[in-house]
Amino acid sequence: MSGLSRRRFLQLSGATAAMATSLGFSLDSLEASTPQLRIANAKETTSICCFCSGGCGIICHTVNGELVNVEGDPDNPVNRGSNCSKGAATFQTAKNDERVTKVLYRAPGSAEWEEKSWDWAFERIGELTAKARDASIVHRNDDGVIVNRTEAIASLGSSILNNEDLYLVSKLMRGLGVVNIEHQARI
Amino acid sequence: MTNHWIDFKNTDCALIIGSNAAENHPVSFTWLMEAKVKRGAKIIHVDPRFTRTSARSDLYAPMRSGTDIPFFGGLFNYIFETGRYHHDYVLHYTNAAHIVHDDYDFQEGLFTGYDEEKRTYADRSSWAYKTDAEGKPLKDMTLQDPRCVFQMMKKHYERYDIDTVCSITGMPKEKFLQVAEMFTETASPDKTGTILYAMGQTQHTVGSQNTRALSMLQLLLGNVGRPGGGVNALRGHSNVQGSTDMACLFHIIPGYMPAPNDGDHVDLAAYNATTPKGGFWTNRPKFIASLLKAWWGDQANLDNDLGYHYLPKQKKGANHSHIALFEDMMAGKIKGLFNWGQNPVVSGPNTNHEAKALEELEWMVQLDPFENETAAFWKRPGVNPSDVKTEVFLLPVTTFLEKEGSVTHSGRLIQYRWKAIEGPGQTKQESWIIDHIARSIKSHYEGSNKPEDEPIKYLTWDYGSSDDLSIFVDAVAREINGKDLRTGKQLPGFGALQDDGTTACGNWIYSGMYTEEGNHAKRREKEDPSGLGLYLKWGYAWPLNRRIIYNRANCDPSGKPWSEDKRTIWWDETQERWVGYDVPDFAPTRSPQDPGGTDPFIMLPEGQARFFGVNSMNEGPFPEHYEPYESPVENILSKVQYNPAIRIWESNKRGEASEFPIVCSTWRVCEHWHTGAISRNLPWLAELMPALFVEMSPTLARERGISHGEIVEITSARGAIKAVAMVTERIQKLDVQGKTIEQVGLTWHFGYQGLVKGDITNILTPHVGDANTTIPEYKAFLVDVRKVK
Numbered sequence: 001m002s003g004l005s006r007r008r009f010l011q012l013s014g015a016t017a018a019m020a021t022s023l024g025f026s027l028d029s030l031e032a033s034t035p036q037l038r039i040a041n042a043k044e045t046t047s048i049c050c051f052c053s054g055g056c057g058i059i060c061h062t063v064n065g066e067l068v069n070v071e072g073d074p075d076n077p078v079n080r081g082s083n084c085s086k087g088a089a090t091f092q093t094a095k096n097d098e099r100v101t102k103v104l105y106r107a108p109g110s111a112e113w114e115e116k117s118w119d120w121a122f123e124r125i126g127e128l129t130a131k132a133r134d135a136s137i138v139h140r141n142d143d144g145v146i147v148n149r150t151e152a153i154a155s156l157g158s159s160i161l162n163n164e165d166l167y168l169v170s171k172l173m174r175g176l177g178v179v180n181i182e183h184q185a186r187i
Numbered sequence: 188m189t190n191h192w193i194d195f196k197n198t199d200c201a202l203i204i205g206s207n208a209a210e211n212h213p214v215s216f217t218w219l220m221e222a223k224v225k226r227g228a229k230i231i232h233v234d235p236r237f238t239r240t241s242a243r244s245d246l247y248a249p250m251r252s253g254t255d256i257p258f259f260g261g262l263f264n265y266i267f268e269t270g271r272y273h274h275d276y277v278l279h280y281t282n283a284a285h286i287v288h289d290d291y292d293f294q295e296g297l298f299t300g301y302d303e304e305k306r307t308y309a310d311r312s313s314w315a316y317k318t319d320a321e322g323k324p325l326k327d328m329t330l331q332d333p334r335c336v337f338q339m340m341k342k343h344y345e346r347y348d349i350d351t352v353c354s355i356t357g358m359p360k361e362k363f364l365q366v367a368e369m370f371t372e373t374a375s376p377d378k379t380g381t382i383l384y385a386m387g388q389t390q391h392t393v394g395s396q397n398t399r400a401l402s403m404l405q406l407l408l409g410n411v412g413r414p415g416g417g418v419n420a421l422r423g424h425s426n427v428q429g430s431t432d433m434a435c436l437f438h439i440i441p442g443y444m445p446a447p448n449d450g451d452h453v454d455l456a457a458y459n460a461t462t463p464k465g466g467f468w469t470n471r472p473k474f475i476a477s478l479l480k481a482w483w484g485d486q487a488n489l490d491n492d493l494g495y496h497y498l499p500k501q502k503k504g505a506n507h508s509h510i511a512l513f514e515d516m517m518a519g520k521i522k523g524l525f526n527w528g529q530n531p532v533v534s535g536p537n538t539n540h541e542a543k544a545l546e547e548l549e550w551m552v553q554l555d556p557f558e559n560e561t562a563a564f565w566k567r568p569g570v571n572p573s574d575v576k577t578e579v580f581l582l583p584v585t586t587f588l589e590k591e592g593s594v595t596h597s598g599r600l601i602q603y604r605w606k607a608i609e610g611p612g613q614t615k616q617e618s619w620i621i622d623h624i625a626r627s628i629k630s631h632y633e634g635s636n637k638p639e640d641e642p643i644k645y646l647t648w649d650y651g652s653s654d655d656l657s658i659f660v661d662a663v664a665r666e667i668n669g670k671d672l673r674t675g676k677q678l679p680g681f682g683a684l685q686d687d688g689t690t691a692c693g694n695w696i697y698s699g700m701y702t703e704e705g706n707h708a709k710r711r712e713k714e715d716p717s718g719l720g721l722y723l724k725w726g727y728a729w730p731l732n733r734r735i736i737y738n739r740a741n742c743d744p745s746g747k748p749w750s751e752d753k754r755t756i757w758w759d760e761t762q763e764r765w766v767g768y769d770v771p772d773f774a775p776t777r778s779p780q781d782p783g784g785t786d787p788f789i790m791l792p793e794g795q796a797r798f799f800g801v802n803s804m805n806e807g808p809f810p811e812h813y814e815p816y817e818s819p820v821e822n823i824l825s826k827v828q829y830n831p832a833i834r835i836w837e838s839n840k841r842g843e844a845s846e847f848p849i850v851c852s853t854w855r856v857c858e859h860w861h862t863g864a865i866s867r868n869l870p871w872l873a874e875l876m877p878a879l880f881v882e883m884s885p886t887l888a889r890e891r892g893i894s895h896g897e898i899v900e901i902t903s904a905r906g907a908i909k910a911v912a913m914v915t916e917r918i919q920k921l922d923v924q925g926k927t928i929e930q931v932g933l934t935w936h937f938g939y940q941g942l943v944k945g946d947i948t949n950i951l952t953p954h955v956g957d958a959n960t961t962i963p964e965y966k967a968f969l970v971d972v973r974k975v976k
Contacts (some may be wrong), residue, residue: 048602128549146638179446183529187509
C-alpha cells in the first residue's frame with residue numbers, strides 16, 4: 001500500500017465518518033449495518049513469528065484476554081506487515097484443538113498416556129535424573145583429571161525456544177555434567 | 188548471516204544456491220524483489236530443481252546435487268583466467284599474499300598428512316604459513332610467488348576447467364558461463380553481490396567445505412563486509428540462531444568458545460593456553476572467566492580456578508553430535524533424554540534406526556505443544572507398546588504467542604516476543620518448566636558433600652519465582668548480558684569483561700543487549716538515516732549491535748568507502764575514529780595507518796580472511812571435490828571417491844548405483860515447517876498441503892511407467908516409503924560424465940501423527956555426516972523409484 005498505511009487508512013475512514021453530517025444525507029443506516037471490526041477495541045501485542053528464521057513481526061489482537069486476530073506487524077521493518085502462508089496461519093497455533101493441554105505420562109510397557117500433575121512429574125523427573133547422573137558421573141578420569149561428566153543423559157533441542165529458555169537449558173545441562181547436548185542446528 | 192534480511196535490497200546481484208528462498212524464506216524475496224525493481228539487480232538460482240525461486244530469477248542453472256565444490260571451483264578457475272576479481276580487496280583483506288609452508292602439498296586428491304588407516308589427517312603441520320625467524324608469516328604483495336596462497340589456489344583449481352566441472356555437475360556449459368559472467372560483475376568495487384544459501388549447501392559430507400567455497404568466492408569478488416554482499420545462511424527455525432549462540436551443541440559453550448575436553452583443557456590455565464594468539468579471540472580468558480562467575484557465583488574464585496573444574500570435560504576427541512548421540516543411544520550408553528522440543532523420529536537421518544534407538548532409553552522427558560512422532564515413538568506403526576520399556580513424559584508447553592522472551596533471527600537480530608495470551612489448560616512456558624526441573628534436581632544435592640555434586644549443587648539459580656514470567660525471564664536476560672560484580676551494574680558490552688572474577692556474563696556475544704539503559708531487544712524505533720535498512724534502534728544485533736559484520740572491509744585500505752552509495756562506516760580524519768551509520772566492527776580509534784589498521788577480519792589472528800585454511804578444516808586447506816557418500820558416478824578429479832575424513836558408522840548401509848541409480852534430495856514447501864510437528868496440526872496448512880509427494884522428471888516417469896498422481900515406492904539401502912508421484916518438467920535428467928542421471932526429490936514434512944499423515948522421508952537417508960560438523964547428508968543419496976502394483 002504505497003503512501004497509505006493500514007493505520008492511516010483507518011484514521012481517514014474515521015475522519016470520513018465524522019464528516020458525514022455535513023454531507024446532506026445520513027450514513028447512520030450504513031454504519032449500523034456494517035459489522036464492527038473484530039480488532040476495533042482489541043489490545044495489540046507484538047511478537048515474532050515461530051516458523052522460519054526470518055524474524056517477521058506479528059501483531060496479536062486480544063479482547064479481554066481472548067485472541068481474536070493475528071496478522072503481520074506493519075511496524076516491523078523486516079517484513080513490513082507481510083506474512084507467508086505459515087505466518088498467516090499462526091492464529092491456529094493458539095486456537096487449536098490438537099494442543100496437548102495436560103501433563104501426560106506413559107509408564108513402561110503401557111499402551112496409553114495417563115494424566116499427571118505437574119508436581120508429580122517434577123518429582124519423578126528429578127528422581128530419575130539424579131539416579132541416572134549418580135550412576136554414571138565421572139569425577140576424575142583415568143589420568144586423575146577432574147572431568148565431572150555424565151554420558152548417560154542427553155539433551156536435544158530446541159531452536160523454537162526463546163533465548164532465555166535456551167540459556168537455561170545450556171546452563172542446567174552443563175551443571176549436571178551432560179556432554180550429549182544437541183539440537184536442530186546440527187541436522 | 189554476515190548481513191541481514193533487509194540488506195538484500197542493497198545488492199546488485201544475488202546468487203542463490205542450495206536454497207529455495209522464495210518458498211522457504213519468503214521474507215528474503217520481499218527484499219530481493221525490491222533490489223530487482225529499484226536497483227535493477229539480477230538474481231541467479233543454481234539448484235537441481237526449477238523452483239519458485241527460479242521462477243523469479245533472471246537466470247536458472249541446473250546442477251546435480253552434491254557437486255557444489257566443482258561448481259565453485261569452476262568459478263574460481265574462470266575468475267583466475269579472466270582476472271574478474273576485486274584486486275585490492277584480495278590483496279589487502281585476504282591471505283592471498285601469504286606464503287604457504289614448504290611441506291604443504293596436494294597429490295591425487297589428498298593433502299599432506301593423511302593417515303589412511305585412521306581416515307583422518309593426523310599431521311596438519313604443513314597446513315600453515317611459511318614464517319620468518321620471528322614466526323611472522325612471509326608475504327609476497329605482488330602475488331607472483333608460486334608458493335603464495337593466490338598462486339597455490341590458482342593452481343589447485345586449474346583442474347576445475349569448464350569441461351570437467353560441467354561434466355561433473357551436469358550443468359550446461361552456456362549456463363555455467365552465463366552464471367560466471369553475471370555474478371563476477373560484482374568484482375567491480377562499486378558493486379556488491381550476495382550469496383543466499385541454506386541446507387542445500389550444508390547437508391552434505393562436504394557441507395562445511397561447500398560453505399567455505401562460497402565464502403572464498405565472495406572474498407575474490409570483494410563482497411564480504413559490504414551492504415548487498417556477504418555470506419548469508421538462511422537458517423531454519425525461528426530461533427536456531429539463538430539456540431546455536433547459547434550452545435545447545437556438544438562442541439561449544441555459550442558464545443562459540445570450545446567445549447572443554449580432558450586432554451587439552453585440564454584446568455583453566457590449560458584452557459586459556461589454547462586461546463588464539465592474535466585477533467579479538469585473544470580476549471577469550473575474560474569470556475570464560477565471566478561465564479564461570481555467572482554459573483557458579485560465589486563458589487567461583489581466583490583460588491579455585493574460578494570454578495572451572497565444575498564445567499564438564501568431554502573425552503578428548505569424543506563426538507557427541509546428533510548422529511553419534513543416536514549411535515550411543517542405540518548402544519545403550521544413554522539412559523535418559525531431555526527433549527526440549529525436537530522431532531528426530533521425522534527429522535533424523537536413517538530414522539527407523541533412530542526411532543529404534545529411543546527404545547533403549549529408560550526415560551524420556553519431552554516438551555511439546557503437540558503430540559508429535561517422537562513423543563509417540565513407543566506406539567509407532569509396527570511396534571507393540573508393551574515391548575517398549577521407556578518411561579515417557581510429555582509436558583505441555585505454550586506456543587509463541589503465549590510466551591515471553593527474545594529470539595534471534597538469521598541476521599543476528601534479537602527481537603522481543605511479548606506474551607499476548609495465556610496458554611490453554613496446564614500449558615507452561617519452557618522457562619517455568621526448566622526452573623521447576625532444575626529445582627527438583629537440585630533438591631537431591633542440597634546435603635551432598637561429594638565433590639562431583641558441587642557443580643549442580645552450587646549452580647546459580649537466582650531468578651526469582653517463574654510464576655511471574657516477565658520478571659523471571661528478565662532476570663535471565665540480565666544474567667546473559669552480564670554485570671560488574673563490584674558495582675552491581677549491568678555491563679555496557681563485552682569490552683568491559685574481565686578475567687579476574689570481577690564480571691559475570693552468561694554469553695559474551697550478547698553482552699550489550701541488556702545494559703543499564705534496559706533491554707535493547709525490546710526497542711522498536713524506526714530510524715534509518717543510512718537508507719540502507721540498518722535500523723540500529725530496532726532490537727539489538729550481536730555483536731555490539733553491528734548490522735553488517737566485518738564492515739571495515741566496506742572501505743578501501745585508506746578508510747574510504749569503496750562505493751559512495753553503499754556507505755556504512757568510514758574513517759573520519761578530524762575525529763580520528765571510525766564513524767558512520769553502522770557500529771564499526773573494528774577498534775573504533777584504530778586508524779588505517781595503525782598496525783592492523785587494514786585487517787578487517789578481526790576474529791582471525793592475521794586479520795585477513797583465508798582462502799588457504801590454516802589448520803581449520805578436517806579435510807584440507809582448500810575445498811576439494813569428493814563425490815557424495817552415495818553417488819551414481821566415480822570421482823573424475825581424483826581417486827578418492829568420497830570425503831576421506833568422514834567417520835563411517837558400521838550400522839550404516841551404503842547403497843550402490845547398480846541397485847539405486849537415482850540421485851535423491853529432500854526439500855520443503857512453504858505451507859509446512861520441517862517435521863510438520865506444528866504445521867500438520869494447523870487445519871489451514873494441513874488442508875493446503877495434505878500429502879507427501881516425490882518430484883520426478885517426465886523422462887524418468889516414462890521409463891518407469893509412472894503416471895502423475897499415482898502412488899509410487901521409493902527405496903534406499905535403509906528402507907522404503909510410499910509417496911504420490913509428481914511428474915514435472917521442473918526436474919530434468921542431466922548429462923553427467925557421459926551418462927544420463929536422473930534426480931528425484933521428496934519433502935520431509937510427514938509422519939504418523941497430526942491431522943495429515945504420510946511416510947517419513949528420512950527413513951531413506953544415510954547415517955553419515957560431514958567431516959567437520961557431522962551434519963547428515965540429506966541432500967544427496969541414492970534411491971530407486973518404482974510403480975506400486
